[in-house]
Amino acid sequence: xxxxxxxxxxxxxxxxxxxxxxxxxxxxxxxxxxxxxxxxxxxxxxxxxxxxxxxxxxxxxxxxxxxxxxxxxxxxxxxxxxxxxxxxxxxxxxxxxxxxxxxxxxxxxxxxxxxxxxxxxxxxxxxxxxxxxxxxxxxxxxxxxxxxxxxxxxxxxxxxxxxxxxxxxxxxxxxxxxxxxxxxxxxxxxxxxxxxxxxxxxxxxxxxxxxxxxxxxxxxxxxxxxxxxxxxxxxxxxxxxxxxxxxxxxxxxxxxxxxxxxxxxxxxxxxxxxxxxxxxxxxxxxxxxxxxxxxxxxxxxxxxxxxxxxxxxxxxxxxxxxxx
Amino acid sequence: xxxxxxxxxxxxxxxxxxxxxxxxxxxxxxxxxxxxxxxxxxxxxxxxxxxxxxxxxxxxxxxxxxxxxxxxxxxxxxxxxxxxxxxxxxxxxxxxxxxxxxxxxxxxxxxxxxxxxxxxxxxxxxxxxxxxxxxxxxxxxxxxxxxxxxxxxxxxxxxxxxxxxxxxxxxxxxxxxxxxxxxxxxxxxxxxxxxxxxxxxxxxxxxxxxxxxxxxxxxxxxxxxxxxxxxxxxxxxxxxxxxxxxxxxxxxxxxxxxxxxxxxxxxxxxxxxxxxxxxxxxxxxxxxxxxxxxxxxxxxxxxxxxxxxxxxxxxxxxxxxxxx
Numbered sequence: 001x002x003x004x005x006x007x008x009x010x011x012x013x014x015x016x017x018x019x020x021x022x023x024x025x026x027x028x029x030x031x032x033x034x035x036x037x038x039x040x041x042x043x044x045x046x047x048x049x050x051x052x053x054x055x056x057x058x059x060x061x062x063x064x065x066x067x068x069x070x071x072x073x074x075x076x077x078x079x080x081x082x083x084x085x086x087x088x089x090x091x092x093x094x095x096x097x098x099x100x101x102x103x104x105x106x107x108x109x110x111x112x113x114x115x116x117x118x119x120x121x122x123x124x125x126x127x128x129x130x131x132x133x134x135x136x137x138x139x140x141x142x143x144x145x146x147x148x149x150x151x152x153x154x155x156x157x158x159x160x161x162x163x164x165x166x167x168x169x170x171x172x173x174x175x176x177x178x179x180x181x182x183x184x185x186x187x188x189x190x191x192x193x194x195x196x197x198x199x200x201x202x203x204x205x206x207x208x209x210x211x212x213x214x215x216x217x218x219x220x221x222x223x224x225x226x227x228x229x230x231x232x233x234x235x236x237x238x239x240x241x242x243x244x245x246x247x248x249x250x251x252x253x254x255x256x257x258x259x260x261x262x263x264x265x266x267x268x269x270x271x272x273x274x275x276x277x278x279x280x281x282x283x284x285x286x287x288x289x290x291x292x293x294x295x296x297x298x299x300x301x302x303x304x305x306x307x308x309x310x311x312x313x314x315x316x317x318x319x320x321x322x323x324x
Numbered sequence: 325x326x327x328x329x330x331x332x333x334x335x336x337x338x339x340x341x342x343x344x345x346x347x348x349x350x351x352x353x354x355x356x357x358x359x360x361x362x363x364x365x366x367x368x369x370x371x372x373x374x375x376x377x378x379x380x381x382x383x384x385x386x387x388x389x390x391x392x393x394x395x396x397x398x399x400x401x402x403x404x405x406x407x408x409x410x411x412x413x414x415x416x417x418x419x420x421x422x423x424x425x426x427x428x429x430x431x432x433x434x435x436x437x438x439x440x441x442x443x444x445x446x447x448x449x450x451x452x453x454x455x456x457x458x459x460x461x462x463x464x465x466x467x468x469x470x471x472x473x474x475x476x477x478x479x480x481x482x483x484x485x486x487x488x489x490x491x492x493x494x495x496x497x498x499x500x501x502x503x504x505x506x507x508x509x510x511x512x513x514x515x516x517x518x519x520x521x522x523x524x525x526x527x528x529x530x531x532x533x534x535x536x537x538x539x540x541x542x543x544x545x546x547x548x549x550x551x552x553x554x555x556x557x558x559x560x561x562x563x564x565x566x567x568x569x570x571x572x573x574x575x576x577x578x579x580x581x582x583x584x585x586x587x588x589x590x591x592x593x594x595x596x597x598x599x600x601x602x603x604x605x606x607x608x609x610x611x612x613x614x615x616x617x618x619x620x621x622x623x624x625x626x627x628x629x630x631x632x633x634x635x636x637x638x639x640x641x642x643x644x645x646x647x648x
Contacts, residue, residue: 055549089551096549101542106564106639115560116550151640167550 002073003030004207005054005175010067010077012046012053021278023049023062025231028304028312031175031207036198038222038239039211040254042275046231047211048097051177054209055094056084072174090120093168097180099161103152109136109163110148116170135166140196158189165197172204179211194221215258219243224310227251230276230286237311247307247318249291285315293317332632336625343621344395347614348388356380357608361404378404391614400618401611405604410615414597419499420490421589421596425581427503427516429574432523437570439524440531441558447536455528462525471518471591478514486511488593515592519585523577530573534566568638575631576624583620 012024024046031037041047052058054069056076069076071092076084088094096102104112113132117123123131129148136144139162152160161181168176178197182190198221201208212218218225219239226236227248235248246252253271273290276282282289288298295317302314362374375381379390391401400411443452479487490511494504502508538544539562547561582597589598597616604612635642 052545057545057548085551085553087551088549094546094549096542096546098542102546104543104547104561104565105641107560108640115552115556119551119553119556153641164546 003070004033004035004072005209006030006068006070007050007054008068008070010050010053010069011065012049012058012062013065014062016061016279019279022231022281023278024053026067027228027231027233028067029226029233029236031209033174033207034202034205035224036201036208036210036222038218038225039209039228040213040215040218040225041228042213044275044278045228046278047213047228048179050228051094051179051209051211054175054177055088055092056081057088086120089116089167089173090171091173092175092177093171093173094177095161095164095168095179095181098184099157099164099181100184102164103160105152107151108148109150109152109155113148113163113167113170116167120171131170132166135170136163138169138200139163139166140192141166158185158193161185161189161193165193165200169200169204173206175207175209176201177209177211180213182217183212183214190217197221215243215254227254230281231278232286232314233312234287234314235312237308241308241311245319247311247313247320248287248315249293249317249319250287252319253290332629336629339625340618340621343618344392345388347617348391349384351610351613352384354605355608357404357610360608395618400615403604403609403612405607405609405612410611411619413612414600414616414619417595417597417600419501420594421582421585421598423501423503424512424516424519424585424588424594424596425578427512428520428523428581429578431516431520432527432577433574435520436524436527437531440528441535443528444532444535444539445558447532456532459525459528462528463522465521467518467522467587468591470521471515471588474514474518475591485514487514490595515588515594518591519581519588523574523581526573526577527570530570531566534569535562538562538565564638568635571634571638572631575627575634579620579624579627582623 007030008028010024010027011022014021014023027046027050029037029039039047039050049058049062053064054071054076056079058064064077067077071087076087103109110129110132113135114125114128117128117131121128133144133148136147141147141159141162147155152163155163161184165181176197181197182193185193194217197208200206210218210222222239224236225239225242226233227242227250228234229250235242235246235251242251243255246255250271253269256269257271259268271290276286276289284299285291285294285302288294291298297316300316302316305313305315307313307318307320358371358375358378358380361378362371366374372381379387382390394401398411399409402408403410403413406413439455443455446452475487478485486507490500490502490508492505492507493500493502494508495501496504502512544557544561547557552561585594585596586598586602588594589596590602593599601613601616603609604616
């Protein structure tokens with residue numbers, strides 16, 4: 001069975017005045033139908049650029065330097081713009097981070113929804129309006145008929161994100177890329193939206209790529225997880241496996257620095273140092289300057305290994321001894 | 325809406341009132357019309373008669389009172405020179421200026437916006453750079469000099485275009501217009517271009533700045549992620565956002581083009597209001613000067629009102645009633 005999305009060795013580089021920035025460097029992962037993949041990493045680790053690369057929306061000076069993006073078996077890299085456009089919003093949809101910024105402030109909701117319908121389906125205006133209204137109803141917006149006539153500023157942040165999600169759902173896409181869509185929202189709204197998106201994805205068999213820096217979100221939502229550091233994926237695996245037994249020292253550090261009730265009263269652990277600048281990364285493993293387990297071997301590039309069947313790991317000195 | 329309009333009208337009334345004082349006093353400072361109007365050979369008795377006939381013997385506050393009283397009845401006084409109501413004199417010259425100003429504004433929209441869009445979308449291209457460099461000439465070269473150069477090249481050297489007057493006119497609604505005849509249009513080409521040059525540059529730069537500012541916005545990227553074509557993104561999503569400052573500037577510029585077409589009209593001997601006001605200032609024809617300035621005040625108030633109303637069409641976040 002082909003994966004809904006299979007990314008192989010994807011590299012997205014930015015030619016800047018200061019030098020070549022490898023925002024995404026040799027990244028590989030896959031998502032299956034109905035599966036939720038959590039892509040986790042700090043700010044600037046290349047999560048969002050990975051998402052934009054999938055849609056072919058990396059703006060100059062950025063470019064996809066290498067790799068293949070196989071969507072339902074077909075490679076998207078190098079596909080002409082009109083063909084990519086036919087996929088965007090149709091088979092692959094994206095939800096952005098900041099709901100206050102994703103809707104055009106001067107266009108009514110119905111305009112912004114109906115234009116999306118018309119971009120991919122040759123239907124009448126009345127039919128487009130019906131679809132838009134149904135999508136709004138589906139994401140839990142009350143009295144969708146009236147709300148269609150509203151402008152974005154008449155909605156709250158949570159409601160705007162629901163509208164953005166409704167737009168993403170209009171064509172029942174096979175893949176939704178969600179770029180930290182709940183980061184800007186209240187925790188209660190966040191929980192509601194998470195639950196709804198999960199249900200919608202499950203009902204429609206949509207593959208979901210959830211980009212976030214919030215491990216607690218991933219824990220409740222994702223089936224599998226990919227941890228990204230400095231443009232590279234350092235560890236992948238099922239959510240339970242990775243969160244319970246992190247093998248990469250970076251993943252372990254991340255999980256260790258989440259506040260927990262069980263460790264009340266002790267100092268919160270943290271990863272020493274700062275994320276390195278993508279312009280001059282350390283040779284070899286990018287994490288070695290902050291890693292407690294690093295030694296001379298880490299100056300070489302670590303290769304992917306598979307400690308268990310469903311896990312990928314990129315480290316010379318992984319935590320493999322959990323009983324110890 | 326109604327209460328907003330009412331408030332605006334009351335404000336406008338005060339502006340007009342303040343202007344009458346300033347204009348009336350100002351006109352009294354620039355010189356005594358009697359010195360110019362009466363031949364130097366006239367004797368003392370003749371001189372006194374003329375002063376009484378013009379009403380200049382009375383104290384200035386009384387003159388002002390009389391002026392205000394008749395102004396409220398729609399009478400702005402008779403021209404000292406033409407012995408005709410000043411307002412009718414101005415009205416008879418208005419169509420010439422109006423058609424010149426409208427043509428100039430149309431030119432700046434038709435040329436300025438597309439050039440600005442191009443320069444905004446391709447800021448690094450040769451074309452984009454040339455447009456920006458050219459626009460500097462557009463607003464920094466003095467109008468009169470450009471006018472003279474146009475005449476030198478196109479009328480004197482090449483002999484392609486006529487350089488003075490309105491040419492053949494055709495009557496529409498009882499008013500003679502130049503734009504209805506071929507010859508009249510030929511006469512309009514140079515003065516309209518001359519008048520438009522600075523505005524083309526202004527609209528162009530404003531459009532470019534708007535495009536540069538809007539393109540990186542999230543909602544533009546979201547529109548692209550929905551699968552919309554580049555034309556839809558540019559002409560709907562970008563355009564509607566940048567139109568607000570452009571409409572403001574075009575509105576205000578339309579006012580100043582009408583008010584200050586003086587230079588162009590003088591250079592091209594265009595028989596419009598600008599030429600009338602210059603002639604009137606030369607002979608200190610007070611009623612015409614006052615009437616002209618009052619008319620300009622009304623014009624600006626009216627244009628500002630229209631621009632404010634247009635805002636509500638362009639930007640849904642603008643509501644004229646504060647209570648809504």
